[in-house]
Amino acid sequence: VLYLYAITEPLSPLDGVIGVRGASPRFVRAGGLAAVVSGFDMTSSELGEDEMWAHDRVVEAVMDRAPVLPMRLGSLLADDAAVRNVLRQRGREWAEGLERVRGAVELGIRAAIEVETTHQPPPEGAQVAEGSGAAYLLGRLAAERSRQGAARRVHEPLVQLARDSRVRIDPGGLARFRASYLVDRARLEAFKRAVEELRREPATSSITCTGPWPPYSFTGSEARR
Amino acid sequence: MTDPPGKAASERRRAAARTAREQALERSRARRETAATRRHANLARVRRDREVSLVDLVDRLLDGGVVIHGDITLAVADVDLVYVGLRALVASVESVQPQLGDSLNTTAT
Numbered sequence: 001v002l003y004l005y006a007i008t009e010p011l012s013p014l015d016g017v018i019g020v021r022g023a024s025p026r027f028v029r030a031g032g033l034a035a036v037v038s039g040f041d042m043t044s045s046e047l048g049e050d051e052m053w054a055h056d057r058v059v060e061a062v063m064d065r066a067p068v069l070p071m072r073l074g075s076l077l078a079d080d081a082a083v084r085n086v087l088r089q090r091g092r093e094w095a096e097g098l099e100r101v102r103g104a105v106e107l108g109i110r111a112a113i114e115v116e117t118t119h120q121p122p123p124e125g126a127q128v129a130e131g132s133g134a135a136y137l138l139g140r141l142a143a144e145r146s147r148q149g150a151a152r153r154v155h156e157p158l159v160q161l162a163r164d165s166r167v168r169i170d171p172g173g174l175a176r177f178r179a180s181y182l183v184d185r186a187r188l189e190a191f192k193r194a195v196e197e198l199r200r201e202p203a204t205s206s207i208t209c210t211g212p213w214p215p216y217s218f219t220g221s222e223a224r225r
Numbered sequence: 226m227t228d229p230p231g232k233a234a235s236e237r238r239r240a241a242a243r244t245a246r247e248q249a250l251e252r253s254r255a256r257r258e259t260a261a262t263r264r265h266a267n268l269a270r271v272r273r274d275r276e277v278s279l280v281d282l283v284d285r286l287l288d289g290g291v292v293i294h295g296d297i298t299l300a301v302a303d304v305d306l307v308y309v310g311l312r313a314l315v316a317s318v319e320s321v322q323p324q325l326g327d328s329l330n331t332t333a334t
Contacts, residue, residue: 075291220291
């Protein structure tokens with residue numbers, strides 16, 4: 001069984017890169033593309049943190065040399081023939097995907113978004129009793145608006161520097177803003193400066209940035225889990 | 226009055242579990258540090274908060290990436306098991322993140 005790390009362009013061998021469970025990754029080529037694979041022993045199929053870092057390490061080694069579409073963790077195929085088959089079947093989709101991410105990396109942003117808890121005045125002329133259902137709904141609406149506003153303050157300066165983005169807001173008292181940005185390597189420094197500016201503002205001071213990552217969130221398969 | 230033996234045993238089990246959890250976190254922190262030193266590459270790296278990195282890596286490896294529908298893929302149950310196991314770790318990492326962020330901010334260059 002073969003473990004798959006990524007789809008990329010045909011490259012010379014990856015020397016000295018250690019893959020999942022100590023295996024040496026190699027390329028399987030077909031249809032102008034290459035899959036990065038290594039042998040995988042199914043007798044122990046449980047994947048943990050070590051395997052995750054190994055997967056990422058191999059993908060990053062490829063990313064430093066060519067555009068790359070990382071596989072989701074735990075993608076296995078029977079043998080070289082099966083890999084060549086899937087490379088031919090989905091070659092066009094993946095070739096387009098590689099063009100979309102060429103020259104760019106992914107940056108991860110997290111921020112805890114403070115939601116204002118002060119009561120907003122009810123709309124002009126509306127009679128709203130304190131503690132009523134309407135007051136509750138207005139409070140929820142105000143919190144939602146405040147959350148959206150804070151999310152926009154984080155997102156807008158960053159998305160201007162990005163080729164593409166994915167944003168998630170997990171609701172809660174302290175809502176979590178999570179986003180991925182696909183950023184040209186040439187714009188990394190500008191992106192970093194924009195993050196630092198947001199960190200200096202009280203409303204968005206909780207912002208953290210990780211990366212550069214391989215473009216895990218921009219492979220075109222995100223919705224298929 | 227002494228506690229009933231069952232209670233003492235469960236105390237011990239809880240303490241052992243706590244120690245095991247702390248050791249697991251410590252090991253994973255050490256691994257991340259090694260991983261971080263390997264991440265030099267030739268790119269200008271944005272400052273990386275290692276604790277957040279693990280959470281971000283898990284998100285990306287389990288929700289992102291190319292999905293293939295081959296004859297053999299790791300049984301979905303296995304991946305879900307990993308996810309459940311890591312959720313616990315991620316939750317503990319996220320809860321320590323505020324203090325950690327502070328200490329990193331003051332020590333980072």
